[in-house]
Amino acid sequence: MIFLTALPLFWIMISASRGGHWSAWMPSSISAFEGTCVSIPCRFDFPDELRPAVVHGVWYFNSPYPKNYPPVVFKSRTQVVHESFQGRSRLLGDLGLRNCTLLLSTLSPELGGKYYFRGDLGGYNQYTFSEHSVLDIINTPNIVVPPEVVAGKEVEVSCMVPDNCPELRPEISWLGHEGLGEPTVLGRLREDEGTWVLVSLLHFVPTREANGHRLGCQAAFPNTTLQFEGYASLDVKYPPVIVEMNSSVEAIEGSHVSLVCGADSNPPPLLTWMRDGTVLREAVTEILYLELEEVTPGEDGIYACLAENAYGQDNRTVELSVMYAPWKPTVNGTMVAVEGETVSILCSTQSNPDPILTIFKEKQILATVIYESQLQLELPAVTPEDDGEYWCVAENQYGQRATAFNLSVEFAPMILLESHCAAARDTVQCLCVVKSNPEPSVAFELPSRNVTVNETEREFVYSERSGLLLTSILTLRGQAQAPPRVICTARNLYGTKSLELPFQGAHRLMWAKIGPVGAVVAFAILIAIVCYITQTRRKKNVTESPSFSAGDNPHVLYSSDFRISGAPEKYESERRLGSERRLLGLRGEPPELDLSYSHSDLGKRPTKDSYTLTEELAEYAEIRVK
Numbered sequence: 001m002i003f004l005t006a007l008p009l010f011w012i013m014i015s016a017s018r019g020g021h022w023s024a025w026m027p028s029s030i031s032a033f034e035g036t037c038v039s040i041p042c043r044f045d046f047p048d049e050l051r052p053a054v055v056h057g058v059w060y061f062n063s064p065y066p067k068n069y070p071p072v073v074f075k076s077r078t079q080v081v082h083e084s085f086q087g088r089s090r091l092l093g094d095l096g097l098r099n100c101t102l103l104l105s106t107l108s109p110e111l112g113g114k115y116y117f118r119g120d121l122g123g124y125n126q127y128t129f130s131e132h133s134v135l136d137i138i139n140t141p142n143i144v145v146p147p148e149v150v151a152g153k154e155v156e157v158s159c160m161v162p163d164n165c166p167e168l169r170p171e172i173s174w175l176g177h178e179g180l181g182e183p184t185v186l187g188r189l190r191e192d193e194g195t196w197v198l199v200s201l202l203h204f205v206p207t208r209e210a211n212g213h214r215l216g217c218q219a220a221f222p223n224t225t226l227q228f229e230g231y232a233s234l235d236v237k238y239p240p241v242i243v244e245m246n247s248s249v250e251a252i253e254g255s256h257v258s259l260v261c262g263a264d265s266n267p268p269p270l271l272t273w274m275r276d277g278t279v280l281r282e283a284v285t286e287i288l289y290l291e292l293e294e295v296t297p298g299e300d301g302i303y304a305c306l307a308e309n310a311y312g313q314d315n316r317t318v319e320l321s322v323m324y325a326p327w328k329p330t331v332n333g334t335m336v337a338v339e340g341e342t343v344s345i346l347c348s349t350q351s352n353p354d355p356i357l358t359i360f361k362e363k364q365i366l367a368t369v370i371y372e373s374q375l376q377l378e379l380p381a382v383t384p385e386d387d388g389e390y391w392c393v394a395e396n397q398y399g400q401r402a403t404a405f406n407l408s409v410e411f412a413p414m415i416l417l418e419s420h421c422a423a424a425r426d427t428v429q430c431l432c433v434v435k436s437n438p439e440p441s442v443a444f445e446l447p448s449r450n451v452t453v454n455e456t457e458r459e460f461v462y463s464e465r466s467g468l469l470l471t472s473i474l475t476l477r478g479q480a481q482a483p484p485r486v487i488c489t490a491r492n493l494y495g496t497k498s499l500e501l502p503f504q505g506a507h508r509l510m511w512a513k514i515g516p517v518g519a520v521v522a523f524a525i526l527i528a529i530v531c532y533i534t535q536t537r538r539k540k541n542v543t544e545s546p547s548f549s550a551g552d553n554p555h556v557l558y559s560s561d562f563r564i565s566g567a568p569e570k571y572e573s574e575r576r577l578g579s580e581r582r583l584l585g586l587r588g589e590p591p592e593l594d595l596s597y598s599h600s601d602l603g604k605r606p607t608k609d610s611y612t613l614t615e616e617l618a619e620y621a622e623i624r625v626k
Contacts, residue, residue: 022046024100024117024129027193030164031136032107033219035226037165039092040133041194042100044119052121055095059102061085064116064128073115074102084110104135105167112137138162140230141172141217150311151208151238156201159217159230163188163196168221172200175216175229180204211236211266239312240265244287245305246318252398253324254294261305262287263314269307276301297322300352325399326351329392333377338494339411343379347392349401355394362388382409387437387468412495413440415488416469421501423483428476430501432488435468440490442472448484 024044032038044057056076061084063070071082074089081089088106093099100117112135118128144158161170174183181204188198200217216231244262251257263269263286272282273290280303281290292299300322306315326349333345347359350373357375358368367377379386387409393402413436421430434440442463443454455463455472463472474486489498 022119022127022129024119024131026100026115026117026131026133027195028132029134029136029193030195031138031162032164033162033170033221033226033228034107034109034137034139035224036107036168036221037103037105038107038135038162039164039166040102040104040115040135042093042102042117042133044098044100044117044129046098046119046121046125046127050121050125052125054122055098056120056122057091057095057100058118058120059089059100060116060118060128062113064118064130064132066118066128070116073104077120103166107137109137111135139228141219141228143215143217143230143232145215145232145234149206149234149236151206151210151236154203154205156203157215157232158202159200159219160197161217161219161228163198168224168226170198170219170221172198173218173220174200174202175218175231176214177202177204180206180210180213180215206234206236208236208238208241208264208266210234211238235266237266237311240269240307240309240314242305242307242314242316245316248319248321250321250323251295253296253322257292257295257320259290259292259303259305259318259320260287261290261307261316263307265307265309265311267309269309269313272306272308274304274306292320295320295322297324297350297352321352323352323398326355326394326396326401328401329357329394329403331392331403331405335406336408336410337379337382339383339409340381343377343382343386343407345377345379345390345405345407346374347377347394347403348374349394351394351396351398353396355396358393360391360393366390382407384409384411384414384435384437384468408437410437410494412436413490413492413497415490415497415499419488419499419501420504421483421486422504426477428483428486430474430476430486430488432472432474432490432499432501434470434472434488434490434497436470436490436492437468438492439465439470440492442470443489444472444474445487445489446484447487 022045024042026040026042030038030040058075058077059073060066061071061073061082071084072080073085074081074091076091076095085104088104088111090103091101092103093101100119102115102117104111114132114134116128116132118126120126142160144160146155146157149155159172159174161172163170177183181202183200183202188196190196198219202215211234213234213236214231215234216229218227218229220227240263242261242263244260246259249257249259259273261271261273263271265286268284268286270282270284271286271288273280273288281288288305290303300320302317302319304315304317307313329347329349331345331347334341334343337343345359347357349355349357354371354373356368356370357372359366359375359377367375369375375392387407389404389406391402391404393400395401413434416433416435419432419434421428430444432442432444434442441454442461443452444461445452453460453474455461461472461474463470465471470490472488476484483503486501487498488501489496491497
């Protein structure tokens with residue numbers, strides 16, 4: 001800070017020294033531009049009792065002791081000086097008035113250094129003062145910038161040039177101050193130690209753009225070519241501003257992602273990457289990268305970059321969207337329902353982007369939504385036909401996943417129309433086909449015989465379950481007279497169903513035993529028999545009729561002869577007929593119940609073997625091959 005001093009300090013010292021002590025005062029340091037001059041103010045004192053007639057003095061350069069033979073700058077007795085100071089030094093003060101002010105002109109760098117004064121009162125009354133002045137030869141003005149320049153706050157910058165040459169007076173001008181403010185010349189000021197300085201002030205409000213701005217000051221001396229310039233760079237402090245950051249980022253699961261955050265501030269900011277309040281990375285730098293290797297859906301979300309220093313902070317966010325295929329769908333809802341109830345099934349998944357969700361049953365689309373993560377399937381009143389396997393499929397452009405689930409519909413038994421009885425010779429077989437869930441118990445009732453046989457008596461009744469269908473077969477032997485009435489009864493916890501089984505002809509019983517596949521086999525065997533007989537007769541030269549009568553050959557039935565109106569769908573008929581074929585053809589005929597036995601003999605297994613038509617034809621075919 002520069003002060004205007006009305007009463008120089010050396011006058012106070014002079015007043016204090018009137019008590020008769022050897023003492024001197026001069027500025028400890030003084031500066032001047034090269035090529036100009038400088039006046040070094042000096043005062044000294046000595047004891048009052050020494051009343052010299054003449055007072056002499058000597059100025060030395062860089063050493064106060066004569067025995068060291070220092071260069072003489074000025075000597076009042078002989079005017080003999082060192083060659084470096086010839087024509088450059090003279091005394092401005094009056095030694096008799098105890099004023100030892102020295103003037104040096106045409107300054108050059110080698111004249112910079114320490115200057116000592118020695119008082120000479122004659123005889124032994126000589127004294128070299130320890131006080132000295134350091135001369136600094138300069139080439140640039142001194143620009144003083146406050147220690148802290150903050151953007152948005154007014155600042156004062158000063159340019160100071162020494163003004164200690166009485167022969168040359170400097171003039172100050174500013175360089176590069178355009179846009180900052182207009183300078184103000186405060187004037188010539190006296191410093192604390194009695195030296196003089198010319199000061200110019202520049203007031204302005206800096207911005208962040210002014211950081212690093214080069215501001216100059218020029219000192220010129222009129223009527224000379226002497227001109228000196230000095231520069232200072234503004235160090236403007238300002239809070240961070242994030243200037244570089246990713247926009248929204250989309251990445252495929254498993255790929256590499258690099259997030260960047262760059263900020264402008266002075267001093268450099270502390271950059272921090274955060275997610276959900278957790279610090280992921282931080283450093284004092286102007287740009288910070290966040291590297292994510294093999295991103296997962298769990299890293300999807302909002303990432304924040306925070307930039308801060310002592311003057312403020314800034315923050316911005318970026319959204320990372322990880323694209324991935326749907327997860328395996330989850331199914332929540334009722335998997336078991338009673339017929340007539342409402343069933344609600346929720347299928348949900350997670351993916352990015354949201355998937356297309358579809359629920360299938362037997363390749364039939366039941367419900368679908370586009371770009372949703374949940375799909376609700378409503379079945380207002382379930383029927384047995386709703387029972388079965390369902391699939392929930394979720395897909396987007398990155399993949400497909402599916403989940404299977406089963407809906408079990410529980411309902412009272414239903415006896416299907418293909419249930420019947422058929423008679424052949426002295427044997428009656430009754431077929432009862434029941435559709436039910438849960439599995440029913442089946443019983444055959446013969447009202448005229450007062451007999452009831454259930455499926456637990458496996459020596460009389462054979463049962464097999466396939467899906468929701470239960471097929472039970474009862475075999476009766478010894479029925480030469482009119483066949484008895486047979487009632488099939490099925491029950492479970494939801495109800496009971498009874499049906500008197502209708503009788504069909506013997507050929508239909510055969511069809512029930514062998515099924516459509518057996519009919520094909522029988523037809524092939526029939527053709528083989530015809531061929532065999534034909535060849536035999538030809539060998540005997542017997543002329544045969546070219547046609548066959550209906551009574552010479554077994555009656556052949558096609559599948560259309562056995563089709564029953566009102567039967568279930570094709571796939572269920574095939575499944576049931578396959579079961580019947582296994583029951584009646586492949587496994588052999590189930591044990592028969594011979595009703596010629598007394599009622600007390602029920603439960604005893606008959607001893608007579610029984611063969612089905614399929615087995616007889618198979619035997620004949622085997623003989624033919626042999």
